[in-house]
Amino acid sequence: MCDETVNRCECINKTFEQLKAFPDFETAQAKTSCGLECEGCVPYLKLMFATGETAFEIDDARLSGFQ
Numbered sequence: 539m540c541d542e543t544v545n546r547c548e549c550i551n552k553t554f555e556q557l558k559a560f561p562d563f564e565t566a567q568a569k570t571s572c573g574l575e576c577e578g579c580v581p582y583l584k585l586m587f588a589t590g591e592t593a594f595e596i597d598d599a600r601l602s603g604f605q
């Protein structure tokens with residue numbers, strides 16, 4: 539298991555699996571404040587809503603489209 543997997547917003551301690559319950563990034567952010575503190579998870583969250591996946595390599599090549 540790679541420990542460089544990104545699968546949660548660390549700042550609010552919610553997994554992408556949990557956040558995926560919201561219809562889109564904006565709603566998830568409005569309801570949970572995900573991505574507001576360090577903002578490190580924002581590109582991953584956007585990629586999550588775009589792909590439906592809930593765990594990503596820390597250097598996922600697709601992130602360049604979601605900065």
Ligand code: FES
Pocket residue numbers: 546547548549550572573574575576577578579580
């Ligand atoms: S990890 Fe999501 S805002 Fe910091």
